[in-house]
Amino acid sequence: MNNPEFSNQALSHVDQQGKAAMVDVSDKTVTQRIAIAEGFISMSATAFDMLKHNQHKKGDVLAVARIAGIQGAKKCSDLIPLCHPLMLTKVQVDFELIDSRNSVRIEAMCKLAGQTGVEMEALTAVSVAALTLFDMCKAVDPAMQISGIQVLQKTGGKSDHLKAKNEA
Amino acid sequence: MNNPEFSNQALSHVDQQGKAAMVDVSDKTVTQRIAIAEGFISMSATAFDMLKHNQHKKGDVLAVARIAGIQGAKKCSDLIPLCHPLMLTKVQVDFELIDSRNSVRIEAMCKLAGQTGVEMEALTAVSVAALTLFDMCKAVDPAMQISGIQVLQKTGGKSDHLKAKNEA
C-alpha cells in the first residue's frame, strides 16, 4: 500500500506478509453489540405467487427459512474461517414479500454482549435464509437470484454505522 | 394455486398442506451431476485496491475465501434444512477480479454421482466465499454488497438448464 491516502487503513484479517490472521480481540471492551443486515431473493411471478400462496395458507416455507437463518447465524464462526466464536443473545429473521418486484426481502438482527461485532452473523443469517428460500422454490423457478446482501446497521463497536435501507 | 397455467407445478419442498417436506429421492437414478453457480461482491475502490494488492503479494485473502467456499459446499445439508446429505466428488471455487466495477466474481462448481442435483451446494460455496471476502475486507469498507448469486449451469438431472453468464 504505497498510496499515502489510505496509509492508516489495512485489511484487518491479514498480517504484514498478507497471510491470514484472526484479529486479536482479547483487549477489546465487552459492549452490547447489535447488527442488522438485509438481502433479497427475486423470482418469477409464478414462483412468487406460489410462495405467497404458501404464506396465505400459513404453510411452512418462511418458517423453514427463518429457522435456517437463525441456525446459520449460530454457525457463523464455523463457516467463516477468521470469525470468532460468539455467544449470541438474540437472532431475529424477518421477511417482507415485495409484490412489485416478485422478490422477498430478508432482514436479520443479531445481538450479543461481546468483544467483536456481529455483522457477519447477521449477514450469514440473511444468506442462509435466502439459500433456503432458493432451495424450496427452485423446482418452480431455477433462475432465481439472490442480491443486495449488505449491513444496514452496526452498533456497539468503534466503527458504528448506519446505512439507508437498500432500495436495490 | 387456482391458475390452471401452472397446475402441474408446485413447490417441491412442501406437502399438500404446505408443510415442510424433504423430497424423496429414493427412486431417482444415480447420474453424474454438475452444477455451476456464481455471485459477486462489490466494494469501494480502496478496498478493491487492497484486495488486489494482497493478491499481487500472493497473500492469503482469496485462498481463505476459496477454502471457506469449498468447506461451505460440504456443509450444505447441515445449513439448508431440506437438502439431502451428499458425497461431493469435486468442489472448485474460482475468483475473477473485475477492475471496472471494483467487484469480485465468484464461481463455484460441484460434482457428484447421485440422486439429486448439486446446485444448492454450488450456491452455498459461492455464498460462503462471498461472506468470507466480506469478513476480510470489512474493516476497510463496511458497506460492501453481495449480489448476483445464481445458478449458471446444472446438468445430470431431469431439469438441466444453462444460463447466460450474468452481466449484472
Added chain:
Amino acid sequence: MNNPEFSNQALSHVDQQGKAAMVDVSDKTVTQRIAIAEGFISMSATAFDMLKHNQHKKGDVLAVARIAGIQGAKKCSDLIPLCHPLMLTKVQVDFELIDSRNSVRIEAMCKLAGQTGVEMEALTAVSVAALTLFDMCKAVDPAMQISGIQVLQKTGGKSDHLKAKNEA
C-alpha cells in the same frame, strides 16, 4: 447370560472384551431401508391449549420442531458414536395433537438405500423434535415429560419387524 436359547446373541457394538466397536457393514447388501419411530410429549392443559392455539393460528411451533427433527436425523452419526454416516434419501416428521391426554405424538420416517438400517435416524428425529417442543413450551409448563420413544417399523434389513402402534 444364563438363557441358552439365545446364546448366539450378543451386543453388536462391543467386541469380545466388551470394548466399543463400530459394526463393520462393508459386506452388507445395499437395500432400500425404511424405519418409522414414534414418541410423545405430554404437558399441562394450559401448555397444550397454547400449542393448539399456535397451530390454529398457523404459528411456527410445529414447523420449528419438524425442521429440528429432520436436521436431527441428518446429524445422527455425529451424535451417536457408533452410528455410521448415511445418506438419507427422505426424512419425514409428523405431529398428532392428542386432546384426551394433552400430549403430542411425533412420528418420524427415514429412508435410504444403504448397508445399514435407519431406525437410529428415525429415533433421533423423534427425540430432537420432542426436545424442540419442550424448549418452546417450557416457559408455560416446565414439568413436561417426553416418553414412549420406540421403533414402530423397520424394513429392508435382515431383522425387519413391525410393532403395533404404541397405545402408551
Added chain:
Amino acid sequence: MNNPEFSNQALSHVDQQGKAAMVDVSDKTVTQRIAIAEGFISMSATAFDMLKHNQHKKGDVLAVARIAGIQGAKKCSDLIPLCHPLMLTKVQVDFELIDSRNSVRIEAMCKLAGQTGVEMEALTAVSVAALTLFDMCKAVDPAMQISGIQVLQKTGGKSDHLKAKNEA
C-alpha cells in the same frame, strides 16, 4: 390467547403472530445456573442382562453412552433451533441399572454462569445417552422404549423448580 385465565402466560419462543422467535436474553443477569434431568430406557430381560454383563466386565457400553450424553449437551444449540449457544462449565451423566424393571435410569447435570437456564442441555444429554444405549443394545432387543425424560431440578433463574424424582 383470549382466555383471561392465562393472559399473562405465553409461549416464550413465538412472537405475537406465532412466528418462531429466539428469546432475547441480552439483559438477563449472569447467574450460576444448574439443571438436572432424567430419563429411562427399558428393555427385555435378555438385553438388560447383557448390559449388566458388559458393566460387570467393565466393558464400554455405559462409557460410550456417557460420552455421547456429554457431547450431546455441548451440541444443544446446534440441535434445538431457538436455543442460545452457551459455554457449559460442567456436564455430568450418570447411570443407574434398575433390576426390578430391566431399565436404565439416566441422569444428567449441567452448569454454567450465564444468562439463560441449562435444562435443555441436561435434557439433550439424557436423550442422546438414551439413544446411544438404544443403538448399542438394539441387536438384542429392537423393541426397547425410552421414556420419562423430564427436568428434575433447575436453579439460578427466575423460575426455579424442584420436582420429586420420577417414579415412572
Added chain:
Amino acid sequence: MNNPEFSNQALSHVDQQGKAAMVDVSDKTVTQRIAIAEGFISMSATAFDMLKHNQHKKGDVLAVARIAGIQGAKKCSDLIPLCHPLMLTKVQVDFELIDSRNSVRIEAMCKLAGQTGVEMEALTAVSVAALTLFDMCKAVDPAMQISGIQVLQKTGGKSDHLKAKNEA
C-alpha cells in the same frame, strides 16, 4: 521442480498455479478401501502409571479416547479442507500400553467402499484419540508428546503400500 526424475509427480491438491484444489474423484472406481494408521503418546512414569491403573480398574480413559478417535474419523472431511465426504463402513481404534517407554500406541483402521482412500480418516482417528489422551492426562504430566503418526497400510487404491510397523 528442476529434477526431471519426478517431472510427472506433483502435489495433487493444488492446480497449475499452486492454488488449493480438491481432487476430482468422479471417475475413480468404487473399490473396497482400507487404511491403517498409528501414532504414539509418551508421558512421565507417573502419568503412565495412572493410566495403567485406570485401565486395570477398567476406568473410562481408553474408552473415551477410542470414542473420540472413531468420531474424529467421521469428522475428517469437516476438519481437512480438501478431503471428500465419505461414508465409512467401519472404524476401529486400538491401544497398546508400552511399559518400556511409558507410551501408548494408538492404531486406527478405516474401511469403505468408495472412490478415494481412507488414510486421512485413519490418521485423524489416531490424532484425535491422542489429543484426547493428552487432555485426560495433562493434569499429571503437561509435558507429554505425541509422535510417530503415520500410515501403516493402505489398500484398495492405485497407490497401495505397506509399511513396517514403526519402531519409533
Added chain:
Amino acid sequence: MNNPEFSNQALSHVDQQGKAAMVDVSDKTVTQRIAIAEGFISMSATAFDMLKHNQHKKGDVLAVARIAGIQGAKKCSDLIPLCHPLMLTKVQVDFELIDSRNSVRIEAMCKLAGQTGVEMEALTAVSVAALTLFDMCKAVDPAMQISGIQVLQKTGGKSDHLKAKNEA
C-alpha cells in the same frame, strides 16, 4: 493409587471410580490465558521440495493448512469429549520450513479470557494443520510422519509452565 509419592495427584478427567468426568470449572477465576503448542511433519526430499516450490510460487498449501488449524482450534470441544466449549479471542498458526530435516514446524497460539486453559485448542490447531499438510503432500510421499506435538508454553492458569523449544 496406593503410592504415597503421588497421593495428591490424580487424573483430572475421571472420578473416583475411574469414570469419565468433565472438570467443573464453574468456580475458577476468569483470567487471560495463552497457550503455545508445536508439532512437526517430516517428509521425503521430493515432497519437501515441492512444498517449498509451492511456497515460493506463493501457492496455497500453507494457507490451507493455516486455515484448517485455526478452524480446528475452534472445533476443539467438539472433537475432544471432555473439553469445555470456549470463546477463543485469538488463534494464530505459523509454519517454518526446516531444510536440514525436510520437515515443517507448525506452531499454534491460542488466547482467551476464561476459566480454563487453552493448550488443547493449540494442540488441536497443530494437529489439524499437520494432517492438512499430510493430505496435500501424500500423493508425492505417502510415508510422511507427524511428530513432536507438545505444549511449549501455557500461561494464565494455576499450572503455568514454559518448555524449551523442541529440538526433536
